[in-house]
Amino acid sequence: MTEPDHPSGHGTTRRRLLFGGAAAGLGAAVAVTTDRVALAASAPQPTPDTTGLNGAVTYAFHGEHQSGIATPVTAYASFIALDLNTGVDRGALARLMRVLSDDAARLMEGRGALADTEPELAQTPAGLTVTFGFGPRFVSVAGGAAPSWLAPLPAFDIDDLDPAFNDGDLLLLIAADDPVTVAHAARMLLKDSRSFASVRWRQDGFRRAYGSEVSGTTMRNLFGQVDGTTNPEPGTSEFDAAVWNRSGWLDGGTSLVLRRTRLDLDTWDEVDPTGRSFSVGRRISDGAPLTGEREGDEPDFEATTESGHTVISPVSHIARARPVNPDEVIFRRGYNYDVPPSGDGVSESGLLFASYQADVTRQFLPIQQRLAEADLLNTWTTPIGSAVFAIPPGCSEGGFIGDTLLG
Amino acid sequence: MFTVPTRTRLGALAAVSVLALTACATDDSTEAGDDAAAAATEISIVDAWTKTADEGMTASFGEITNDGDDAITLVAAATDVSDVVELHETSADDEGSMSMSQKEGGFTIEPGETLVLEPGGNHIMLMDVTEPIEAGAEVTVELEFASGDTVQMDTVAKDFSGANEEYVEDHGDHDHDSMEGDSMDHDSMEDDSMDHSEDDHDGHDH
Numbered sequence: 001m002t003e004p005d006h007p008s009g010h011g012t013t014r015r016r017l018l019f020g021g022a023a024a025g026l027g028a029a030v031a032v033t034t035d036r037v038a039l040a041a042s043a044p045q046p047t048p049d050t051t052g053l054n055g056a057v058t059y060a061f062h063g064e065h066q067s068g069i070a071t072p073v074t075a076y077a078s079f080i081a082l083d084l085n086t087g088v089d090r091g092a093l094a095r096l097m098r099v100l101s102d103d104a105a106r107l108m109e110g111r112g113a114l115a116d117t118e119p120e121l122a123q124t125p126a127g128l129t130v131t132f133g134f135g136p137r138f139v140s141v142a143g144g145a146a147p148s149w150l151a152p153l154p155a156f157d158i159d160d161l162d163p164a165f166n167d168g169d170l171l172l173l174i175a176a177d178d179p180v181t182v183a184h185a186a187r188m189l190l191k192d193s194r195s196f197a198s199v200r201w202r203q204d205g206f207r208r209a210y211g212s213e214v215s216g217t218t219m220r221n222l223f224g225q226v227d228g229t230t231n232p233e234p235g236t237s238e239f240d241a242a243v244w245n246r247s248g249w250l251d252g253g254t255s256l257v258l259r260r261t262r263l264d265l266d267t268w269d270e271v272d273p274t275g276r277s278f279s280v281g282r283r284i285s286d287g288a289p290l291t292g293e294r295e296g297d298e299p300d301f302e303a304t305t306e307s308g309h310t311v312i313s314p315v316s317h318i319a320r321a322r323p324v325n326p327d328e329v330i331f332r333r334g335y336n337y338d339v340p341p342s343g344d345g346v347s348e349s350g351l352l353f354a355s356y357q358a359d360v361t362r363q364f365l366p367i368q369q370r371l372a373e374a375d376l377l378n379t380w381t382t383p384i385g386s387a388v389f390a391i392p393p394g395c396s397e398g399g400f401i402g403d404t405l406l407g
Numbered sequence: 408m409f410t411v412p413t414r415t416r417l418g419a420l421a422a423v424s425v426l427a428l429t430a431c432a433t434d435d436s437t438e439a440g441d442d443a444a445a446a447a448t449e450i451s452i453v454d455a456w457t458k459t460a461d462e463g464m465t466a467s468f469g470e471i472t473n474d475g476d477d478a479i480t481l482v483a484a485a486t487d488v489s490d491v492v493e494l495h496e497t498s499a500d501d502e503g504s505m506s507m508s509q510k511e512g513g514f515t516i517e518p519g520e521t522l523v524l525e526p527g528g529n530h531i532m533l534m535d536v537t538e539p540i541e542a543g544a545e546v547t548v549e550l551e552f553a554s555g556d557t558v559q560m561d562t563v564a565k566d567f568s569g570a571n572e573e574y575v576e577d578h579g580d581h582d583h584d585s586m587e588g589d590s591m592d593h594d595s596m597e598d599d600s601m602d603h604s605e606d607d608h609d610g611h612d613h
Contacts, residue, residue, distance in 0.1 A: 095543025099565065114456050115468075115526075115565040195459070195542045195566055 054177055054210055055124040061105040063394040064252045066401065068129035068175050069243065069333065069356055070234035072215060076182050077175040077205045077335050079258055079352060080190070081135075081168025081387060082197035090142050094406040096196045097132070100172075101400035103188055104130035113188045126178035126210070128185055132401045133171030133256050133389030144249055144405045149360035150390050153257070156372035158383060165260045165385025168200045173256075177210035203260060203385070205335020205352040218287060218295065221336055222349045223263055223380070225280055226287025228332050229295055230322075242329040245358045249404040252393030255360050259353040260337070260385030266345070268380045279376035281316030289318065317377040320370045330363050331356045350384075360388060449474040450516075455562040457546040458526075458570055461539045466495070466570055467531040467548050467562050468524040473516040480553040481522065482513035484531045488546055491534035497527055507532070513553065526570035540564045 059071045103113040108128050112119025139146040152167060174185045207219050221227040232239040243254050277283045281290060289299035291311050301319060303311045312319055323329055334354045341348040357363035392402050455469030473479050484492045497507040505527060516522045524530045531548060540546060544564040551557050
């Protein structure tokens with residue numbers, strides 16, 4: 001990695017106390033320094049960034065798996081689905097993926113893509129990752145064998161899908177801790193896609209800004225709910241078994257289910273903290289199960305109240321979402337969205353629920369079916385977009401993403 | 408400061424080529440092949456690309472570094488996709504608009520120096536593309552040096568909206584053969600860039 005560009009004259013000590021560069025040097029931030037330290041001290045696995053700046057952080061593009069899945073989750077992400085132009089054939093797909101892979105490799109290294117007209121914007125990679133996904137039509141045009149799950153999900157009663165957020169032939173998932181980096185990478189990749197495909201939809205998501213919390217803090221969605229507690233940990237055998245597909249051209253790849261889920265903040269506002277926690281099965285305040293003390297505690301679904309009811313409702317979100325067998329483990333890596341409202345509303349907010357698993361049918365669908373049948377949270381949530389992509393494996397230097405399918 | 412790695416880290420395309428200059432690939436190349444000085448000369452090429460085009464004019468770019476001990480001079484280039492290829496330099500005229508013209512005598516690269524071929528600067532001009540160059544396609548450009556040695560530069564075709572400098576004939580004839588038709592007309596820059604091969608390049612045939 002190249003040396004980060006540390007501007008001189010900023011207080012290193014202050015920056016370290018703040019666990020990151022986001023608030024470095026800002027007078028207004030100094031007042032909260034003490035609180036931040038206290039928060040960090042109580043976090044389960046604090047991994048504060050003591051360098052102060054993370055603009056120079058890079059992740060490897062080449063490897064067995066694509067980046068952007070097991071790599072640390074970023075503050076920003078753009079999911080962009082493309083529709084292939086009529087007449088694009090297998091040879092054109094190979095040309096497209098060669099160019100896009102080269103762009104991604106260079107941008108992730110913190111340098112301009114080939115023929116980049118704004119290479120200066122690439123020099124702050126900020127943990128940029130670019131992840132490509134293939135929809136059913138891409139695989140069909142490529143002449144490959146599509147996994148049986150590579151299709152729109154079955155319709156669920158809870159769905160109110162808007163075609164503007166559904167499906168797609170090629171996914172570009174561009175993620176970084178800096179939104180300028182994301183914008184530039186997206187522009188570069190889209191310019192190089194233009195001869196082959198058009199934009200079908202783009203969904204931008206965000207989490208806490210880099211440095212606002214110690215890395216590894218479970219995100220809160222815009223309901224205020226701690227969201228993603230029981231995720232498998234990248235680097236573990238549980239994660240590898242849950243995420244990586246091992247068949248054919250997908251060996252080393254995975255699948256992505258992206259569900260745009262609207263959170264109805266207006267009706268959620270009507271629910272008191274006790275009701276909110278009851279719906280989730282966890283305390284909103286700290287994410288601990290209603291039967292436990294800390295976020296990481298195992299929920300006790302058998303524990304009962306004096307009146308004989310289970311403490312955690314059988315139709316609470318965690319009771320319904322919990323895998324009933326090891327096959328149902330999925331890896332969630334979602335983002336919030338918050339876009340201008342339409343009509344009379346004051347907000348249009350929700351979750352870009354992104355789930356990775358080796359097999360959609362075996363792992364994801366049973367969970368989604370249970371949630372569709374009963375989940376107290378359904379009262380305030382509505383899936384409004386749905387897409388499934390095959391995420392091909394990574395590639396080696398000299399190769400390109402998709403070369404196991406197109407090579 | 409942050410340094411941009413340009414040579415040590417390679418993408419999937421346009422990988423660095425470290426090449427010993429080889430004898431010109433002509434039928435009677437035996438003599439040149441015995442040229443010890445040429446064989447000892449090395450160059451490396453990175454970031455080579457060619458602007459896509461349906462037909463007519465386009466250009467190839469890249470960075471060519473002289474890794475040898477002696478100066479070398481790039482005097483000509485050739486490619487299968489255009490019968491006529493020229494070495495061009497770009498300069499600003501009195502009004503600030505960029506124009507390009509043939510580089511007399513070619514480009515000399517001193518030992519350790521890099522010739523940067525880029526939009527808005529020096530470039531290899533493909534004057535008469537007859538088959539479409541599509542995005543992602545590989546375009547091979549043969550570079551010829553003053554010694555008679557040649558080296559292949561593998562480029563990747565990329566869509567690019569820039570590199571629309573006005574083309575100026577060798578001897579200051581500004582009245583015809585513009586790549587833009589009218590360099591001050593921005594609409595035509597969008598629509599007509601690189602498409603004006605016309606048929607008036609007789610003076611440039613090699």
